Amino acid sequence: MKLINMIFIVDDDPIHQQIAKIMIERQGICTNIRVFSDAQDVLDHIRQHADKVDELPDLILLDLNMPIMDGWEFLDEYSVFHDQLPKQIRIFVLTSSIDEKDKERVRHYPVVNGYLTKPLSKEIIEHLS
Amino acid sequence: MLEQHYRHLQHLEAAINACALSVNLDAAECITTLNPRMANALQQPPELISGRYFRELLLPADETQWARIWQQLRTGQSIQEQICFLLHGNTQLWLEAAIHPVMGNDGQLTGCLLIGIDITDRKLPELRVMEDEQYFRQILENLPIGLQQFTPEGVSVEMNSRQRQIWGAQHAFLGDAEYKWLQDPFYRLNGLARMFEEARDTGKTLKREILLNYAEKNYGNVTRLFPLYYEATIFPVTDRHSRMANYFLILDDITEKKVAEISLQKSERLLDNIIENLPIGYIQFDNFGFIRRINQTQRFFFNSPHPAARRNFNVMNDELATRFELDKLFLQALEEGNPLRVEKKIDFSQDERWTTVGREVYLDLTVFPVIEPVDKEMIVVALVNDITDKKMQELENVKNQEFLLQTGDIGKIGGWEMDLETERVRWSYQSYKIHDCEPDTPINYEKAMRFFSPESQPVLEGLVKQCIETGKTFDAELTLISAKQQTKRVRCIGQPGYTNGKRTRIFGVVQDVTEQSAIEEALTRNTELMRLFFDTVDMGYAAMEKDGKLNFLNQKAEKMIGQKVEMGSNIFEVFPRLSGTVFYARLQECIQQRQSQSFGIYFSKPDKWYDFLLTPMQDGGISVFMRDITESRKMQKELRKANDQLSNLNKNLVNQNKQLEDFAHITSHNLRAPIANLRALMQMHNEASSQQERELxxxxxHEVIKKIDETLNDLVEVVQIRKDVNVEKEKLLFAERVQKVKDILLVDIETSNIKITYDFEQAPQIEYPRVYLDSILQNFITNAIRYRSPEREPELHLQTWRENDNIVLTVQDNGIGIDMERFGNKLFGFRKTFHRNKDAKGIGLFITKTQVEAMGGSIRAESRPGQGTKFIITFRPE
Known part of the structure; x- marks a missing residue:
């Protein structure tokens, strides 16, 4: 098992934020977990710290349905500048949608490493590390 | 001196004779003299007694004693003893006797003097007591229960054989005189010592069950310990001075009884537990109909306001029970002795005394009589299963089915479904009707395909194939040849169905649009005819540029415009009545799409109906055909109405599909998310190690469940609106409804200081469901307040006007606005929010849209961030 330095959980559902945080902490694969309710905040964070490797997450769990900026918009914007970042951030879409269309659409984003459906489970978290 | 001595002796003799019996015997035990008292006791005259052998008259009861007495007398000793004689060989005579030997000079016994006081009256009861005591002792000794006597200090005084047996030969009670059992930890633990102390301190008799010790039993090489239970009774015995001197302990072996009792209790407890935790309700009645017990599920179900009140409940006379004939059920079960199972509808709202169910419920009741194992009494048990939800669902399903059947009949719309694996096809009743087939004829894919015309069949096959392979939905108009060889135009809509994310079936509808097509065809033909005969028929014709500059008008057209028209003038100038009509919009459409546009306009001033046909021409100009259709208007209107109805159905059809998609989306996103949370939380809860964590x-x-509940309630509201297509409409004045809503929102309006203005002059009223219109208006006003800009005074303007047959309502605010490019497609979505506003639930506009669309209308929005929002609602009149 490889330890992950920093994980960002991006989800507007506060309950899911808590669940994901607790489960990941339980599993002990990561100690530094941050939660965001708005994808815009994540984008801002990454842009601001684009030159500081330590401030960038190693992994992002991204929800699709969110107010203001949703997962799709985030992916669109992120795709534009991700190759200028000093490290590769792994992105997993974590959504409650089981719609094939969403899955197919996610496949078109090379920056996404995987499509996960809620609920989060031990097996999924193990898979992440 | 001698004389004095003699007198003294005489006195003594007289005294003795007065109270005692005396007799002189010689050495041979023959009577020499006796006093009258003795003679009296012997019940013989003294002269007959003298010289007789003493034993003949008074037989000593104890010969050994008598022989010993004579032996002592012979040695010269005096005797003082209690002696029993038998008078006439049977009647006891007890004497407290003093016997003096009379010795001869040779030292030999010559006789004796016996003086005795009759103590028979005192001695006999004393003897009886002694006898009794011996008798009881013997009984006590041999009692089958243990008996033991203690001093108040707890020193064991005595015990009977059973008690010795109970303690066992090795017990300290039997060996150690100094044994202090009250301090023995074993008896302190089992409570016997405490019990003794209690009896001693209170002076009361105590009776308790005590686990006295354990017995070992060997089974092969296994030794098992069995508990031995005794019933211990401790009671004080008061002595003559009323001091409690002695305490008795009785031990009675009840092990067998106790073990049986315990195992009975155990099985009873188990049964009890099972009953208590049954997931269905359990009610037990005695054979009079009184409720004896109710298990947890049932208690929870009843939720009695006063649980104690149930005690008085009797199924045979309770008002609610008899009204729903539960008494009959009870009797039937008792009489027939067999279990009964029935479904019952019971209206619990009729009772408030012992239940707060307060609604109609369907119950699955199983009633059976049982003989209670302990009391051997007949009882009746009722198992109660609340099947209301199931039943309601069933009823709802039946209703829905009827509803679908009805819509199907009206619109000639049939449903179909094909299982991809088996290729088995299912048709609804209406589908069979469209195909002119007997209902329930088995259908498969191949058979269904054969109904289509040679041209249509490959088209449909292609669409189905594509749908199977890619999931693409289809909607096509095709030709079908029914079983009765009738050619029909049908509209086929199909979409894939998923099971576990896999396409497993295709389903959709088939609609008979034959009539509709015929009318459309007729219209097209008409247009062609018009085009052909425009010169000869009574029709106006104009040729113009795209901007409306007229190049040519025929006479009829001029007549219709109502004035002489110069070439080169603009149609909007010479024909001002066109402004404010759809003419301009349709002209633009005609120019952009390069397609003919036909429409009618009603001119109120001359009260004329004109039919227009705009046709783009090769050279870029536009031909305008005008026809006065006022005369045939009525006929035409009816035709259009029929046409409208059909296209309405069409639209409904599309709507239905859209709604299905919507719901699929909502379930996928808005219900799956919290349910996924529930699953995760359950897992975490089950694996949690500490109570604190579990509570977290x-x-x-709880929070998640609350959220699901909210979502479901919102959905239910929306479904209700969509289902209630026949909701009652009434004539409503916009101004009145706005005022009403303003009254409701008075506080919010005042706090926000929003300025609400309106102009309803052009269309002051509408026929619409009042609840919907109020809700729509309230929603817009609330939104305008909620999303007002902090930079300016909030304002809201409402306006209505007529557009063709429709009424349009615009609602414009100067609030913070919405980025339409970004959020436009989500604006009216379910639970979509675009602001960081905590109150935003994303439900208002979704409901508004539903309420507008349920009545056939439409809604859209125009907005720019920071510049306010304008909602445009088009209400369709009926």
Whole structure:
């Protein structure tokens, strides 16, 4: 098992934020977990710290349905500048949608490493590390 | 001196004779003299007694004693003893006797003097007591229960054989005189010592069950310990001075009884537990109909306001029970002795005394009589299963089915479904009707395909194939040849169905649009005819540029415009009545799409109906055909109405599909998310190690459940609106409804200081469901307040006007606005929010849209961030 330095959980559902945080902490694969309710905040964070490797997450769990900026918009914007970042951030879409269309659409984003459906489970978290 | 001595002796003799019996015997035990008292006791005259052998008259009861006495007398000793004689060989005579030997000079016994006081009256009861005591002792000794006597200090005084047996030969009670059992930890633990002390301190008799010790039993090489239970009784015995001197302990072996009792209790407890935790309700009645017990599920179900009140409940005379004939059920079960199972509808709202169910419920009742194992009494048990939800669902299903059947009949719309694996096809009743087939004829894919015309069949096959392979939905108009060889135009709509994310079936509808097509064809033909005969028929014709500059008008057209028209003038100038009509919009459409546009306009001033046909021409100009259709208007209107109805159905059809998609989306996103949370939380809860942690998860669970509940309630509201297509409409004045809503929102309006203005002059009223219109208006006003800009005074303007047959309502605010490019497609979505506003639930506009669309209308929005929002609602009149 490889330890992950920093994980960002991006989800507007506060309950899911808590669940994901607790489960990941339980599993002990990561100690530094941050939660965001708005994808815009994540984008801002990454842009601001684009030159500081330590401030960038190693992994992002991204929800699709969110107010203001949703997962799709985030992916669109992120795709534009991700190759200028000093490290590769792994992105997993974590959504409650089981719609094939969403899955197919996610496949078109090379920056996404995987499509996960809620609920989060031990097996999924193990898979992440 | 001698004389004095003699007198003294005489006195003595007289005294003795007065109270005692005396007799002189010689050495041979023959009577020499006796006093009258003795003679009296012997019940013989003294002269007959003298010289007789003493034993003949008074037989000593104890010969050994008598022989010993004579032996002592012979040695010269005096005797003082209690002696029993038998008078006439049977009647006891007890004497407290003093016997003096009379010795001869040779030292030999010559006789004796016996003086005795009759103590028979005192001695006999004393003897009886002694006898009794011996008798009881013997009984006590041999009693089958243990008996033991203690001093108040707890020193064992005596015990009977059973008690010795109980303690066992090795017990300290039997060996150690100094044994202090009250301090023995074993008896302190089992309570016997405490019990003794209690009896001693209170002076009361105590009776308790005590686990006295354990017995070992060997089974092969296994030794098992069995508990030995005794019933211990401790009671004080008061002595003559009323001091409690002695305490008795009785031990009675009840092990067998106790063990049986315990195992009975155990099985009873188990049964009890099972009954208590049954997931269905359990009610037990005695044979009079009184409720004896109710298990947890049932208690929870009844939720009695006063649980104690149930005690008085009797199924045979309770008002509610008899009204729903539960008494009959009870009797039937008792009489027939067999279990009964029935479904019952019971209206619990009729009772408030012992239940707060307060609604109609369907119950699955199983009633059976049982003989209670302990009391051997007949009881009746009722198992109660609340099947209301199931039943309601069933009823709802039947209703829905009827509803679908009805819509199907009206619109000639049939449903179909094909299982991809088996290729088995299912048709609804209406589908069979469209195909002119007997209902329930088995259909498969191949058979269904054969109904289509040679041209249509490959088209449909292609669409189905594509749908199977890619999931693409289809909607096509095709030709079908029914079983009765009738050619029909049908509209086929199909979409894939998923099971576990896999396409497993295709389903959709088939609609008979033959009539509709015929009318459309007729219209097209008409247009062609018009085009052909425009010169000869009574029709106006104009040729113009795209901007409306007229190049040519025929006479009829001029007549219709109502004035002489110069070439080169603009149609909007010479024909001003066109402004404010759809003419301009349709002209633009005609120019952009390069397609003919036909429409009618009603001119109120001359009260004329004109039919227009705009046709783009090769050279870029536009031909305008005008026809006065006022005369045939009525006929035409009816035709259009029929046409409208059909296209309405069409639209409904599309709507239905859209709604299905919507719901699929909502379930996928808005219900799956919290349910996924529930699953995760349950797992975490089950694996949690500490109570604190579990409580945290339970708290989170509550939150999630609350959220699901909210979502479901919102959905239910929306479904209700969509289902209620026949909701009652009434004539409503916009101004009145706005005022009403303003009254409701008075506080919010005042706090926000929003300025609400309106102009309803052009269309002051509408026929619409009042609840919907109020809700729509309230929603817009609330939104305008909620999303007002902090930079300016909030304002809201409402306006209505007529557009063709429709009424349009615009609602414009100067609030913070919405980025339409970004959020436009989500604006009216379910639970979509675009602001960081905590109150935003994303439900208002979704409901508004539903309420507008349920009545056939439409809604859209125009907005720019920071510049306010304008909603445009088009209400369709009926």
């Amino acid at each position: 998860y339970l708290g989170m669970l």
